[in-house]
Amino acid sequence: MLLKIAKTTALAALTVSALHATNYSAQAEKDRLEVIKYFEAKFEDPLKNKNTFFPYSTDEELEKSEKGLKHADFALGSYSFNKDGKSQYEEIKEMPPYEDDVDAGAKLYEKQFANGKSMATCFPNPAIMASYPYFDEKRKEVVSLTQAVNECLTTNGEKAWNTQKGDMAKLQAFFATKSVEAEQKIxxxxxxxxxxxxxERGKEYYYSQRGYLKLNCAECHVQGAGQRVRNEKLSPLLGQMTQWPVYRLKWAGLGTPERRMSGCIVDEGQVPPKDTSKEMKELLFFMSYMSNGMAIDGPDIRK
Structure with a gap:
């Protein structure tokens, strides 16, 4: 089922040119609905579906998986189906370690630049997570939130921030909190x-094998979603863009989606694209479309 999505990439140019002017999202929407259908079928009953979706998992592991999951449930990533992991996650969420970072992000939002302007000047409404990434029709490129923040800084005579952590992640945590309060959906x-x-180029990147290990994102997060690697369950593509920025226990701090994507791509044996490169932004554009209609849940916690 999901392999059909990957195969459409070779025909992307023909598909795009054939779309009616008012329906440019037709192929993307078809892909999104197929992804939802796939994951709902996969987790309808993991033990019952073992031979179809979980050939390398033990019965004991699958008995500990949630079943009957629906579209919105997958916003929790691997915690949506991992009962043990979910209980630990809920305990940590009672006193989340990123609360001080959200407060710091709020101060960064109001802090004046040398010219008297601020982030609030560039982003008057801080509930903006549902608006990024977006395709800028004038510039003819995808614009990520990380890019937009640094452009706000540099156009006002300030130095750009680190794109993966620090002030960038703290400000995005504040934006995410405001977006959750506004009950926004991607x-x-x-x-x-x-x-x-x-x-289509973002989709191609997600499904194309690269690097010396000849892996792609989909092998872990589509076909492999729910399976165990060492002591962790692999998260699903569906819902992967709902929870940013993320406080990762491994990092002991917050990170942007670019930070996580870069690390994951390195694990695949590839050299990751630059954080604000065309390749990275289009990858995030594709992944975000796959989470369309899902509630924003950032900042959040992952291992």
């Missing part, structure tokens, strides 16, 4: 042939 739009092509 809403990536594809309104042109160029945006559709950007989506």
């Amino acid at each position: 809403d990536v739009k594809i309104n042109s042939a160029e945006a559709a092509a950007a989506y």
Whole structure:
């Protein structure tokens, strides 16, 4: 089922050119619905579906998995189906370790630049997580939140921030908190042939084997989702962009999606693209579209 999504990449140019002017998201929406259908079927009953979806898992492992999961449930990543992991996650969430970072992000939002302006000047409404990434029709490129923040800084005479952690992650944690308060859901739009092509290139990156290990993102997070690697369950593609920025226990701090994507790509045996490169932004654009309609839940915690 999901392999059909990957196979459509080779026909992306023909698909995009054939779309009607008012329906540029037709292929992307078809892909998204297929992803939802796949994961709901996979986790309807993991033990019962062992031969179809979990050939390398033990019966004991699958008996500890949640079943009957629906679309919205997958926003919790691997905690949506990992009963043991979910209980630990809920305990940590009672006193989340990123609360001070959110407060720091709020101060960064109001802090004046040397010219008297601030982040609040660039982003008057801080509840903006549902708006990024987006395809800028004038610039003909995907714009990520990380890129937009640094452009706000540099156009006001300030130095750009680290794109993976520190002040960037703290400010995004504040934005995420405000977006959760506003009950926002991810809403990536594809309104042109160029945006559709950007989506297709992001999809191609996600499904294409690269590096000396010849792996791709989908092998772990589509076919491999729910299976165990060492002591951890692999998270699903569906919902992967709902929880940013993330406080990772491994990092002992917050990180942006670019930080996690880069690390994951390195684990695949590849050299990751630069954080604000066309490749990285289009990858995030594709992944975010796959989470369309899901509630924003950042900042959040992952191992």
